[in-house]
Each structure stands twice: as structure tokens, then as C-alpha cells.
Amino acid sequence: MNFPGSGIFKGMVVSAINLFGSYFDRAHAKRLITEQYPEERPTLPEASRSFPFLVFDGDPEKGIRCVACKICEKECPPQCILIEQDRDENGKLLRRPKVFNIDISVCMGCQICVESCPFESIRMDNIYEVSSYDRFDSLVLPKEKLLKSNEYYHSIHPTEAAETDARIEAARLKKEAAAKAAAQKMAAAKAAAEAKAAAEQSSQPESQA
Amino acid sequence: MTEADGAGAQTLDVSLGPQHPSTHGVFRMNVRMDGETVVKLQPVFGYLHRNHEKLAEGKSWLGSMPFTDRLDYICPITNNWGYALAVEKLAGIEVPDRAEYIRVIVGEMTRIQNHTAFLGFILGDMGAWGSALMYAFREREKILDLFEGLTGARMMANYMRFGGVRCDLPAGWLEKARAYIETYPAFLDEMEKFLTGNEILLSRLQGVGVMSAERAINGGLSGPVLRASGVDYDIRKVDGYGVYPRLKFRVPRGTVGDCFDRFMLRILEIRESIQILQQAFAQIPQGPILNPAVKTRGFKPPVGEAYGRIEGPKGELGFHLVSDGGEKPYRYHIRPPSLINLTLLEEMCVGTKIADVMVILGSIDIVLGEVDR
Numbered sequence: 269m270n271f272p273g274s275g276i277f278k279g280m281v282v283s284a285i286n287l288f289g290s291y292f293d294r295a296h297a298k299r300l301i302t303e304q305y306p307e308e309r310p311t312l313p314e315a316s317r318s319f320p321f322l323v324f325d326g327d328p329e330k331g332i333r334c335v336a337c338k339i340c341e342k343e344c345p346p347q348c349i350l351i352e353q354d355r356d357e358n359g360k361l362l363r364r365p366k367v368f369n370i371d372i373s374v375c376m377g378c379q380i381c382v383e384s385c386p387f388e389s390i391r392m393d394n395i396y397e398v399s400s401y402d403r404f405d406s407l408v409l410p411k412e413k414l415l416k417s418n419e420y421y422h423s424i425h426p427t428e429a430a431e432t433d434a435r436i437e438a439a440r441l442k443k444e445a446a447a448k449a450a451a452q453k454m455a456a457a458k459a460a461a462e463a464k465a466a467a468e469q470s471s472q473p474e475s476q477a
Numbered sequence: 478m479t480e481a482d483g484a485g486a487q488t489l490d491v492s493l494g495p496q497h498p499s500t501h502g503v504f505r506m507n508v509r510m511d512g513e514t515v516v517k518l519q520p521v522f523g524y525l526h527r528n529h530e531k532l533a534e535g536k537s538w539l540g541s542m543p544f545t546d547r548l549d550y551i552c553p554i555t556n557n558w559g560y561a562l563a564v565e566k567l568a569g570i571e572v573p574d575r576a577e578y579i580r581v582i583v584g585e586m587t588r589i590q591n592h593t594a595f596l597g598f599i600l601g602d603m604g605a606w607g608s609a610l611m612y613a614f615r616e617r618e619k620i621l622d623l624f625e626g627l628t629g630a631r632m633m634a635n636y637m638r639f640g641g642v643r644c645d646l647p648a649g650w651l652e653k654a655r656a657y658i659e660t661y662p663a664f665l666d667e668m669e670k671f672l673t674g675n676e677i678l679l680s681r682l683q684g685v686g687v688m689s690a691e692r693a694i695n696g697g698l699s700g701p702v703l704r705a706s707g708v709d710y711d712i713r714k715v716d717g718y719g720v721y722p723r724l725k726f727r728v729p730r731g732t733v734g735d736c737f738d739r740f741m742l743r744i745l746e747i748r749e750s751i752q753i754l755q756q757a758f759a760q761i762p763q764g765p766i767l768n769p770a771v772k773t774r775g776f777k778p779p780v781g782e783a784y785g786r787i788e789g790p791k792g793e794l795g796f797h798l799v800s801d802g803g804e805k806p807y808r809y810h811i812r813p814p815s816l817i818n819l820t821l822l823e824e825m826c827v828g829t830k831i832a833d834v835m836v837i838l839g840s841i842d843i844v845l846g847e848v849d850r
Contacts, residue, residue, distance in 0.1 A: 275674030282671040283608050313622075315647060317629035343774065345540040378543035378635045383643075383773050392629070427647070 317392035319372050322414045333389030336365040340381035348374035368411040388432050495524050502845030513830045518823040525849040533809040538776050543635040549847040552587040555789045557637035563785025563796035564639045568778035576641035577720045578761040585750040590620040591790035592743040595842050602839030603681050640768030655758045682737035686825040686837035696821040700792025705742045706734035712788035724756045736840040815843040
């Protein structure tokens with residue numbers, strides 16, 4: 269079938285199959301249906317990421333994992349993080365941030381802050397509806413907006429969150445074991461000292477007698 | 478503006494772009510025309526310059542990785558690969574086997590989606606906006622969905638790390654990818670039926686923008702544009718980086734070096750990529766994905782310099798890195814395939830009609846993010 273224009277004809281058959289086929293091919297993936305976005309939302313894959321957030325355990329004030337070490341601030345390639353360390357009333361530095369701002373108009377969602385954080389405190393969110401009427405202030409997310417619970421983290425990245433929790437638990441157990449070992453050692457040393465003192469005391473009356 | 482030449486005929490200078498829809502981004506061509514025939518063509522670029530190379534000198538070694546995504550934004554993962562390969566060469570880092578296979582899988586999928594997008598774009602350049610581009614993007618979107626499931630982002634993947642990849646394949650990903658790649662040849666057959674026999678397409682592509690093998694080599698062209706001129710040069714074969722020596726594939730070549738050869742070569746390359754993927758899916762071993770000796774923070778390669786290159790979808794993508802032993806690169810230079818393939822644009826275009834200039838530009842397959850950097 270090589271009459272003049274047969275190539276064009278074959279091509280038109282392909283587009284006709286694609287056009288009319290889509291009406292009958294309801295179950296098949298070939299039929300593309302427009303997603304009715306605000307009413308219908310896409311189901312994001314688990315790995316999906318957009319902007320960072322801060323994880324806290326339990327109470328947002330006390331349970332904040334961030335210790336204001338400023339490693340993420342230094343590592344961030346477009347430098348969109350600003351951290352200020354908190355101080356107590358005597359001016360002593362505390363291990364928590366007073367200011368923690370992320371400018372999401374600058375952030376490119378590269379996840380390098382997440383990888384560099386040694387305290388498992390900064391993680392990637394999957395929000396995507398962040399548009400606003402204000403170009404400046406509303407796109408700089410302060411600490412209050414960035415803080416999200418560990419339960420929320422579990423709800424968006426279950427596998428990754430479970431791995432993180434396991435790592436934290438392992439570190440806690442190790443620390444506890446070390447503390448226990450140290451306490452035992454202390455107790456043993458104390459017992460030995462007491463025994464020594466007791467022995468000395470018991471030997472003293474003998475010498476007096 | 479018109480000017481008279483000696484023979485009394487008039488030539489016309491036209492500025493094509495930078496906002497022309499067919500210029501694949503902000504690219505401008507100053508064309509001098511005699512009637513509809515091009516007599517002179519001067520490419521003007523730099524509209525998308527973002528100072529990438531100089532910025533990299535102020536960032537940590539890892540800090541440049543997400544910026545490489547934005548070089549050739551159609552295929553970010555191969556850009557990651559080129560940079561990671563150069564740093565690994567510089568610091569002498571070994572990559573675990575599983576990571577190498579993951580790299581080949583995502584790299585070849587990137588090549589497939591780049592060439593698929595090309596099939597749509599070149600039809601757009603010929604004036605056939607619509608069906609071809611939509612069919613191509615429908616398939617490309619499925620690969621991007623797979624990338625999102627793996628790396629967390631459709632395009633800005635930031636996936637490679639020095640000594641491996643960032644995260645392992647999620648549960649079920651490999652099966653999904655394998656199932657998808659099995660359906661791909663059917664789409665390609667449909668696309669070929671749709672396009673390659675089409676008389677209008679043939680008359681627009683055959684004999685247009687011919688580039689001889691000799692000129693292509695002298696011009697430093699690489700990738701599909703070079704191979705379409707009949708030169709057997711594929712860095713996957715020549716350097717044998719990664720695990721490519723373990724995989725069996727052929728390097729397609731053109732004979733004439735015209736736009737049609739460049740068009741067909743991409744289709745043949747997709748078919749070879751599918752072969753590579755099927756072997757990689759069968760061979761991928763279990764094991765670590767990242768060399769544990771490489772630190773995330775405070776990575777410092779030894780003093781020295783290295784040039785690492787890969788066969789990107791558009792050609793030879795090379796990174797020349799100089800280290801003074803510090804946390805930041807001393808010099809960071811990219812050899813972008815798109816820019817160097819553009820250097821012979823004038824030679825291909827002179828003597829053709831103005832409408833063919835768009836087709837020739839499309840057949841080179843440039844991305845302005847990489848040309849201007």
C-alpha cells in the first residue's frame with residue numbers, strides 16, 4: 269500500500285485511533301482524564317518533597333529537636349535559612365532556636381539541609397499550595413509555621429519516618445546503656461570507697477583498744 | 478533593515494527570537510536573507526546566563542549538585558551523573574555495584590524521555606503543533622512520575638551523590654519501571670507509524686541541514702548529531718564508564734548527516750536504551766548504594782584536577798574540576814553538549830530556506846539552560 273500520500277493516511281489512522289479510542293478505552297491508562305483540581309487532588313508518591321519543616325516530639329516548645337547548631341544554614345546552597353540561637357535571662361546560650369526562618373521563595377527543595385542535619389530535626393514537607401498575595405513576608409516561614417509534629421511526619425513519609433524513629437531510639441538506647449554502665453561504675457566505685465572507709469573505721473577502734 | 482548588495486538585489490536582516498516559540502528557549506538568531514534563502518546566520522546567546530560556573534566556586538562540592546539539575550532541565554539526572562563522575566575521578570572514590578546499576582537505569586530512562594520529548598518538539602518546529610507533541614509528552618510524563626516516586630521530584634531530582642546515589646529504590650519501584658518499559662516499544666511503533674512514513678515529514682527533513690562527518694569531527698560535535706553524520710563515537714563505548722562494559726548494546730549511526738538521520742537516530746537510540754534497561758533490570762544486585770567513606774559534610778577532595786565526562790542524551794557532557802584541597806572547588810568548568818553542537822549551526826543553515834532553520838535548530842536538540850549556564 270504505497271500509493272502517494274499513504275504515509276499521511278497511516279498517520280491519520282493513528283490519530284483517529286487515539287482520538288476515538290479514548291472514548292471506548294475507559295479502564296485503560298491510555299484514556300487520559302483531566303484531574304478536577306481543587307475538588308480532586310493527586311495522590312503524591314511517598315518520596316515527594318517540596319519545602320523543609322521542623323519536627324517536634326510531643327510539645328512544640330519543649331519537644332523541638334533543633335538545637336540551633338546552624339549546620340543547615342551553612343550547607344544550604346541558595347542560603348534561604350536564617351537561625352538565631354535562644355538565650356536565657358542571664359544571656360547564656362540555650363540549645364534551641366529563637367528565630368528559625370526559611371524563605372521559601374528562595375528555597376529550591378534540594379533536601380541538602382535534611383541530609384546535613386545531625387539531629388534528625390529538619391525534614392521535607394510535601395505541601396504545594398503556598399501561593400499568596402504578598403511577595404515578601406508571607407513567603408518567609410517563621411519557626412511557628414515550620415514546626416510540625418512527628419505524627420505529621422509519619423503521615424506524609426511513613427517509611428522514612430519509621431527509619432528515623434528507629435535511629436533515634438537506637439541512639440537513645442545506646443546513650444541509656446552508656447549512662448547505666450557509667451552509673452554502675454560510679455556505684456561500684458562508691459561501694460568500694462564505702463567498704464574501704466568502713467574497713468578503716470572498723471580497724472580504728474581496734475587500734476584504740 | 479535592508480541593504481543593497483553589488484548585484485542590485487536586496488538582502489533582509491531578520492532577528493529571530495529571543496522570544497520566538499520555536500527557538501527552544503531564549504535564543505536569538507540574526508539571519509540575513511536573500512529572498513527566503515539564508516545567506517548568513519549569527520547565533521546570539523546568553524539570555525539565560527545564571528553564572529553557574531562562578532557560583533559553584535563559592536559553594537561546597539555537594540552544594541553544586543542541585544544546580545546541575547538546572548543545566549539541561551529536560552534531563553537532570555544525567556547532569557548529576559556527569560558531576561558525580563568527575564568528583565569521583567578527582568577524589569578516587571569507588572561506587573558500589575548496586576549504585577552503578579541504579580545510575581544506568583535512571584540514566585537510560587532519562588535518555589528515553591529526552592528523545593521522546595525531542596520527537597514531539599521537532600514536529601512542533603515543523604509546524605505540526607499538537608498531536609505528536611501531546612503523544613510524546615503523555616509518555617514522557619509516565620517516566621517523570623517514576624522519577625518522582627524515586628527521587629521526590631519530577632525534574633529537579635538532585636539524586637546522585639559522590640560515591641553512589643541518595644536513596645535506594647522504594648519497594649515496588651523496579652517492578653513498576655520494568656512493567657512500564659515493556660509497554661514502551663508499542664508506543665514507539667505507533668509513533669513510527671504516525672511519523673516516519675509521512676511524506677510531508679520526509680520532504681521537510683531529508684536533505685536538510687547536511688553535515689559531513691569530517692566537518693562534524695572538526696567542529697567538536699558529539700552525541701546524536703555526530704553519530705547521525707556517520708561517526709561511530711559513543712562515550713559509553715569509548716570510556717566504558719559505570720557498568721556499561723557489562724551491558725550489550727549497539728551504537729546506531731546515520732549515513733547522510735541530514736535532519737532525517739538525526740530524527741531516526743533518536744528513535745534507534747531509544748530502542749537500544751530499552752535493551753540496556755532490560756539487561757540492567759535483570760542484573761541489578763543487592764547491596765549498599767553509597768560508599769560509606771564519603772562524608773556528607775565537609776567533603777574535601779585532594780589537590781588536583783579531573784575531567785569527567787558521560788554520554789548525555791545530547792552529547793558529551795563533561796565537567797572539568799580543579800581542587801586546591803578545600804571545601805569548595807577552585808575551578809569548575811562545564812563542557813555543555815548543546816553549546817558546542819550549536820557552533821556549526823551557520824554552516825548547516827546557509828543556503829536553506831528560513832523555514833528550515835527552525836527544523837535544523839530543532840534537530841540539534843538544544844536546551845538553553847545548558848547553552849547559557
